[in-house]
Amino acid sequence: MDTVTIPPQRRLLGRFAPSPTGPLHLGNAMTFLVAWLCVRSRGGRILMRIEDIEGHGRDPAVIDGNCRDLRRLGLDWDEGYGVGGPHEPYRQSGRSALYRASLDRLLEQKLVYPCICSRRDVQRMGAAPHAGDFHPYDGRCRGRFRSYDEARRVLEGSGRLPAWRFRVPAGEIVFRDRLCGEQRVNLAETYGDFPIARHPDGIGYQLAVVADDIDMAVTQIVRGGDLLACTPWQILLWKALAPERPLPEYCHLPVVVDSDGKRLAKRTGGLTLDALFSAGVRPERILGLLAYWGGWAEFGEELSVDAILPRFRLDTLSDRRPTLDEKALKFLLP
Structure with a gap:
């Protein structure tokens, strides 16, 4: 087939798309922070879509908890779940x-x-x-x-x-x-x-995420590097379903790992945002660690998202391996 290229985008619309299988952990927070920074640094908009087509992801308490934790970090969105907009419903279970x-x-x-x-x-x-x-x-x-x-x-x-x-x-x-x-x-x-x-x-x-991104006019997709391998699948689906529409811009991030090099996962008990907030950890401390992982802060700084925004550079992530090691844990929970 012909080479697929990513054309320039006219209207920048990114998205948060959590799968609400449990509380968000620091790896999720890192991905959402970078997605937010990529959009806000370029004057774009963000929508929130809940990817709950699996039965175990439909608990309203988990969904609302995920949204609450993102807002605690200062990560907001312009349309979508809890906000409304032209592409209702914003839960996949209703689409x-x-x-x-x-x-x-x-x-x-x-x-x-x-x-x-x-x-x-x-x-x-x-x-x-x-x-x-x-x-x-x-x-x-x-x-x-x-x-x-x-x-x-x-x-x-x-x-x-x-x-x-x-x-x-x-x-x-x-x-x-x-x-x-x-x-x-x-x-x-x-x-x-x-x-x-x-x-x-x-x-x-695979089908739902592409159909939703087309329907909602998403132009930028920022997500973990573990999903890079299935991007060609989604490109083929996009070209089949909407050949007249430009492909979105893709950005796949380094995955946060623990001290053993294993990926953090909600299903395996990675340190959650809810647990940190319940322990009295300030959002600025969590964000300071995420910014350090991204290369936008010195270790030990405490920052708001607005303070991180002018420091943000995507290219600093290219040679990073964010790790929740003993040093990071001691900073979060001294």
Whole structure:
């Protein structure tokens, strides 16, 4: 396929898109801070979208707690959850009609098909891929089923649903990430056809995030580097669903790790903002540590977001590895 390039953006709109599976930790806070700084430093706007299509992410108390903790840090947004705006609802759990319409558009183009292969099946098809947890898929379900229901009947009693897979074209996808630089991926050779959802109506992360970003006119996506590998998938979906629309600007950040080099995660008990606030830690102290990780402050400074903003430079993050080590912990909780 033709090289994909990121054209200049006319209207800068970034987004916060938390998945409310639990309290936010310092890694989440770092990502949201940089997203806020990237937008505010360029005079743009921010929206808040709640990515709660998974059942365990729909607890209103968790959602409101996440929003409260971001506001405590001084991170605000201009439209979205709790604020309102032209693209209601701002919770993915209420946007299933958009995902069904997006799936139908892909079906009309014959770009997706139902697949009954499990992750273990895919792992057995060949050697491990070059990046992440993805495994190449050999397309064995292409043309196998006339409908999703036919594929679902084959899996009856297994406890699994078929996946919708996107037909990957031959050729290289090339895009430029603001922090990671030029990226070149040949998905047909490295990953094969990829899953976009396991729901009959296309309700799943890969399709939903692209459909929402298109519908909400998002022009800048700032997120953790662990999602860089699936960006080519989302570029293909974007070009299929909105070929007339410019692609967003992508920026993937270093992931905050603990002293053992393991990524912080809400599911594994990474130090949470709520726990820090409950212990009496001031927002300025938390922000001071985040700014130190970003290269915008000396260690030990306490700063507000407004004080960090004029110091912000994205390029200082390129050679950083933010680490929640003993030094950082002693600063937060002396």
